[in-house]
Amino acid sequence: MAASTAPVANNLEAFFMPFTANRQFKKNPRLLAKAKGVHYWTPDGRRVIDGTAGLWCVNAGHGREEIKQAIAAQLEEMDYAPTFQMGHPRAFELAARHAAMLPGDLDHAFYCNSGSEAVDSALKIALAYQRARGEGTRTRLIGRERGYHGVGFGGISVGGMANNRKFFGSLLPGVDHLPHTHLPQKNAFSRGQPEHGAELADELERIVALHDASTIAAVIVEPCAGSTGYLPPPKGYLQRLREICTKHGILLIFDEVITGFGRLGASFAAEYFGVIPDLMTVAKGISNATVPMGGVFVRKPVYEALMTGPENAIELFHGYTYSAHPLACAAAGAVLDIYRKDGLFQRAAELSPYWEDGVHSLKGTPGVTDIRNLGLAAGIDLESKPGAVGARGYGAFVKAFELGLMVRQTGDTLAMSPPLIVEKNQIDEIIDIFGKAIRQAA
Ligand SMILES: Cc1ncc(COP(=O)(O)O)c(C=O)c1O
DSSP: OOOOOSOOOOOSSSOOOTTSOHHHHHHSOOOOOEEEBTEEEOTTOOEEEETTHHHHTOTTOBOOHHHHHHHHHHHHHOSOOOOSSOOOHHHHHHHHHHHHHSSTTEEEEEEESSHHHHHHHHHHHHHHHHHHTTOTTOOEEEEETTOOOOSSHHHHHHOOOHHHHTTSTTOSSSEEEEOOOOOHHHHTTOSSSOSSOGGGGGHHHHHHHHHOGGGEEEEEEOSSBOTTTOBOOOTTHHHHHHHHHHHHTOEEEEEOTTTTTTTTSSSOHHHHHTOOOSEEEEOGGGTTTSSOOEEEEEEHHHHHHHSOSOTTSOSOOOOOTTTTOHHHHHHHHHHHHHHHHTTHHHHHHHHHHHHHHHHHTTTTSTTEEEEEEOSSOEEEEEOOBTTBTTHHHHHHHHHHHHHTEEOEEETTEEEEOOOTTOOHHHHHHHHHHHHHHHHHHO
16 A cells, blocks of 8 residues: 555554653543643543643643744744854853853853754763863763663663663663662651751762773762652752762752753752752753753853864764754743743742642651652652552552542652642642642552
């Protein structure tokens, strides 16, 4: 039969869904058909509160008119232009705006299309930097247990979530991991940053003693781990990590794909914690998820170390066809305008105590073993059912959706991160539905 591009009857079979139990989903699908503000609607018109800003990415809320107009205007003017050996004004303009809002001397921006690409780009820039400054033996990369850095081979190698690694072979060589910082026996139900665990950063000294600093290029961590169930860093932990990296000439990379652009009530976690990394990866909130975009923000000395050699030599043999895609740049520029005009980072900071009280009001709900929060996000651990890890979490996630709330589930941990435009009464509604979902799924 001849291949055909004619429309076919809709069915759920052909789409191979990412990070989803395909067969289970297709028997009982959860479809989203429309979005505005902090809400989604299902195809049959049922309203669902977006308790997760999509996938931690729609920080300014859905359906923002200003972003739509900026993308449409850019499409009208110029749909695409390459940024290999060519350029377009919007890319330079956006980089200058990002540089201006970044803390410290993080002042150069490399663009890509996702968080995973941002992580792989950052790891490659780190390796290239070490080589450029005559430290080519520094090839080792250090991640952290329970870390999530996307799904590229670099990202899963430094990442620390077993299921994301174990199916995919031997991964990158020369990678080691810091211990994770989840200490529920000491820190359960902490409000904000937990008290205990700063000393876990000293494990980097142990890794240095084992491998020698001269073999280590970079350490990558999420300043506040997201996908593993939202783990705010223990007080003092990031400062210690920064000190040890500086002492040994190791680059520190903050993966701010989730924490960047307001989630903690500051532009970036680096600003929030007062700890400046050498490289920072971003995505998600950079474009409010309207057009895929990611980026690596780079400190001046790192950029400058690469700007050596003959002027006609390419300094970094790395890039993507869609690096700084004009539509992504247009969207990201409009998003920055919204963040500023609506004061959304400040708003997130002001709402955080209310959010904290709300999520911690769930303490005592049967089956809840830990609650963590920082900024406008939270992680809640549920007790696993005997012999069925993940069943309780999945049950609560499905129940929440049925009751009109979208949350994020990883095993028996649930996470929430509403758009930064959320109102207090909507926070109340989120907490109310979430509590009911946990109780009904128990
Ligand atoms: C910290 C972190 N890094 C990287 C990624 C990967 O981003 P993407 O899914 O856009 O590739 C994510 C996605 O959730 C993330 O949370």
